[in-house]
Amino acid sequence: MTGLLDGKAAFVTGGAQGIGLAVARAYLQHGAMVTIADVVPEALEAAKHELEREAPGRIAAVRLDVADEAATEAAADAALARFGRLDVSVANAGILVLRRALDLSLADWRRVIDVNLTGAFITSKVMGSRIVAQGEGGSVIMTSSLFGMRGGVENAAYSASKFGMIGLMQCMAAELAPLGVRVNCICPGQMDTPMLDRLFEQRGAEQGRPAADLKAAFVSRIPMGRLGPLPDLADAYVYLASPMSSYMTGQSITVDGGWQVG
Ligand SMILES: NC(=O)c1ccc[n+]([C@@H]2O[C@H](COP(=O)([O-])OP(=O)(O)OC[C@H]3O[C@@H](n4cnc5c(N)ncnc54)[C@H](O)[C@@H]3O)[C@@H](O)[C@H]2O)c1
Secondary structure: OOOOOOOOEEEEEOOOOHHHHHHHHHHHHOOOEEEEEEOOHHHHHHHHHHHHHHOOOOEEEEEOOOOOHHHHHHHHHHHHHHHOOOOEEEEOOOOOOOEOHHHOOHHHHHHHHHHHHHHHHHHHHHHHHHHHHHOOOEEEEEEOOHHHOOOOOOEHHHHHHHHHHHHHHHHHHHHHHHHOEEEEEEEEOOEOOHHHHHHHHHHHHHHOOOHHHHHHHHHOOOOOOOOEOHHHHHHHHHHHHOHHHOOOOOOEEEEOOOHHHO
């Protein structure tokens, strides 16, 4: 592996599993120091142990609810105290509630917006302000979604949160560009993660069909014929964090195996 991120420090939310864990692992492989943050302490500890074996001394973990601004400030301070710098912020924590808009409770709407959109705002603001204060440039990244660019059935809250994130990203990109900090989104397609597995299990139970059948039908709609491998997606996060993307800000990169054009 190249050391594209040698000496850099990153903060990744939702880092205990799925996309966040894959991004943390890729950053470590490219030489970075990484703090993973997550609301589930057991999964967070397990992820930390796993990564510690792979990159001793370059991983830290902090329990965090991304909707809590004061806790995020404290987590940022802890990450800075541990590694002495902060160069990359990845607002990735997210939840999915699938309901038709007419059946969506206000409580569920608020929960999704709170974690996905307000959480991304808090993370990007708190980490972004420290990256700006450091004065050496840096990269703020948010995980949006294909549903951040196009709506669909049962996705009202989730899609609204992910569209909102793209607006937030574009505004922050314009504001932070003169300060040397780049802000971009990644829009993953259908990735091979626990989030999607839970969805197939839930749908299978509702419809009395095996989750594996639902998954196979779903996968057949992806032009590349497979769910997205997390290491391949994580490469896009490495690109945005590294000098390889030094003239790029305010953009959304889609990584979807051709879903959008299929
Ligand atoms: N899986 C996909 O196919 C896919 C596609 C597009 C976008 N995304 C987005 O990618 C991101 C990661 O998704 P994933 O598939 O890895 O999901 P996941 O459920 O596997 O992981 C999400 C992580 O976020 C954590 N989290 C949830 N609420 C939190 C909170 N309030 N504070 C801190 N951490 C919290 C969870 O504990 C979990 O570890 C999400 O924002 C999701 O919307 C996923």
